[in-house]
Amino acid sequence: MNDFYLIYKNLTRKKLRLTLTVFSIFIAFTIFGAVSALKGSLDSGIEMSADNRLVTVNKINFTVSIPYAYVNKIRAMEGVKDVTHANWFGGYYQEPAVQIVSMAVDPTTYFDVYNELVVPDEQMQRWQSNQTGMLVGARLAKVYGWKVGDRVPISSNIFSQKTGGQTWDFTVDGIFDAEDAKVDTGYMVFHYKYFRETNSYGGDNVGWLVLTTTSSDLNEQVAKSIDEAFANSSAETETSTEKAFNKAFLEQIGNIGLIIFGVVFMAFFTILVVVGNTMVLAIRERTNEIAVLKTLGFTSARIFKMVLIESLLLAFIGGLLGLGAAKLIVAAMSDQLARFLPNIAVGTDVIIQALLYMALLGLITGIAPAINALRLNIVTAFSRG
Amino acid sequence: MFSFISQTWAVIVMNVRSLPRRLWMSLAMVLANAVVVAILLAFLAMDKGFEVTLKGAGSDDVALFLRGGSAAELNSGLGRDQVNLIATAPGIASNANGPIISAELYVIVDGIKRSTKTEANLPLRGLELTGIEMRNGFQLQEGRMFTPGTNELVVGQGVLREFEGFEVGNTLRIGKSEWRIVGSFSTGGNVFESELWADLNVIQSVYNRGSSVQTVRAKLSESGQLDAINAYVENEPQLNVDVQTEKAYFAGQSKNLSYMAWFGKIISAVMALGALSGALNTMYTSVADRAKEIATLRTLGFSTGSAFLGTLVEAMVLAMAGGLVGAVCAYLLFDGLNASTLGGSFTQVVFSFQMSGDLIAQGMKMALVIGFVSGVFPAWRAARMPVLLAFR
Structure with a gap:
């Protein structure tokens, strides 16, 4: 026993x-x-935010837009590696309740700044040369079963087309994914130029800027020089690390x-x-x-x-x-x-x-x-x- | 019949009085029940508080016009031409100055939350005095109303409570402009208290909005009656608006946190299973502990029914005690607890948890179900216990 x-x-x-x-x-x-x-x-x-990524938003609030000219001014600043920008589109698919996280972005720089996202080269090239195309995150594509080549109408609860109506037609040019499963891919991006030329509001404004610094040691310095450069202008900015920005957003909930x-x-x-x-x-x-x-x-x-x-x-x-x-x-x-x-x-x-x-x-x-x-x-x- | 009742009563009293012998097991059952009920109530109270805060804001006397398809005030946008067209709609009450309508602009500014010291979205609403008159229960708490045409604003009680630096008399810098806070107001606890209010024209010029607004509110000549307005909107091709009563709009928004109630119900139901198995352990132990007593009573001629009921009542009493402890704890901890979260228009909604009688009743019901299920099987065993075996 x-x-x-x-x-x-x-x-x-x-x-x-x-x-x-x-x-x-x-x-x-x-x-x-x-x-x-x-x-x-x-x-x-x-957890997934990059150490050297900064977010610049309007000081009033991140829902207030900033002039497009800031993009190139910031790109020229010391310590800045890549700069990209995005506009919130307020998208939905077929019904207003089915919201699609969708943003109008700069197709040449967006994936430089978010370099953890991977897109097959051929898909990327097709998207960059097709103004009415969109790249869809793997998670979003899975939810709605969207495949490369599909034509998908996305409506906006904020913007209207110049020609009337609130629905834009997009072609799925590619699907982006990330190696780390924790990186979120539940959204879609499309050309800023297409957005600007077709929406009835007009105005050369971007929602927010995202940039990378050449080294995370420079974060504070770069953030400070950006905000100082636009102090006392009609659109003052507030720059923070991506981590701090995401954390503050979660704390809003x-x-x-x-x-x-x-x-x-x-x-x-x-x-x-x-x-x-x-x-x-x-x-x-x-x-x-x-x-x-x-x-x-x-x-x-x-x-x-x-x-x-x-x-x-x-x-x-x-x-x-x-x-x-x-x-x-x-x-x-x-x-x-x-x-x-x-x-x-x-x-x-x-x-x-x-x-x-x-x-x-x-x-x-x-x-x-x-x-x-x-x-x-x-x-x-x-x-x- | 009488003897059955008195027998049962005797068994119940005996069971309850022997509880100290099984003190720890019994306390464990009470505690487990208390936790399950407290959790359920916490979630329900959160959902309820949010719902009441939003629902309380909507009036049946007011029609709310948003741009077609925009769903929330923040997303909407209406030009002057649309506002003028709305003003000529039928079914809108009027006074000496014409139809009673309020064109409003809704922009977002940052406030610092007291709890986390981080920035959060606050709505700054530009409106005219007619708009303020449309808010039921509006009351100036401190100071005075803003003077139209100046950079003055008044602040809701909810903002004052949850955010830093909005005390009356303070100066606020928003973008390039400075604002003086000249008063604070309440609207009876509803969502409007989570807002800052200022003059419409001033906000339009500060935010370069020209003469455009976001929403139009109109006082209805007949409460809840939208038929005439709907017909008008449909037949006016230049008008692209969705119209609903303000009450309906906020009722829709109030569903935003209802997933919380679901989450709470699921979590507490799963947890109830855990508590139930703990309670069953307690009750089976109780039956084993009292085996000799039960057998003695049965020998003396007590009915099996009294043994059954005695055990069942013991379980129900313990579960009820747990439920009560849970409800009292939840009430002390959560009732009136201030919270704020993002609402449908992407701004903070300040609300307090609300524990009401019907929620507590739901909690007690849950406790009783656990008590009943955890009592009935051991009670069955107690009733069927062979007398001889127990004495061995």
């Missing part, structure tokens, strides 16, 4: 309780995995995010406390048997180990099953969520965290009874019960 057989027998002595306990742990870790993946997806914009994740993680820990309590009691019930084992000559250290292994096993069985379920759920949901969220997955960091919590759960619930077992005096144990 080896130790593992004893541990197995102890675990399975009350099958119903075992099932219920494992199920509770399973649920806790399913929620932990799925919600962490969701949070990771929301934060990926911050606000403390509700903080509240949600706070609440869910609190709940996760409470469930662990509740389950832990059951596990502790389950072992405490066996005081008598432990005394018997000791009488039979089992050393205290051996019993200590057995109790600890039992609770660790319980934590890992439930936890790993839960984490697996979270992975399955997230994988199943990611297609449905692709419309709203950047790629969502249970990442390595989440898995490591979860494993850590499983170990903690097992140790904390096991250690008190194990120490009790270690110290247990045979005589008092028997006289007690």
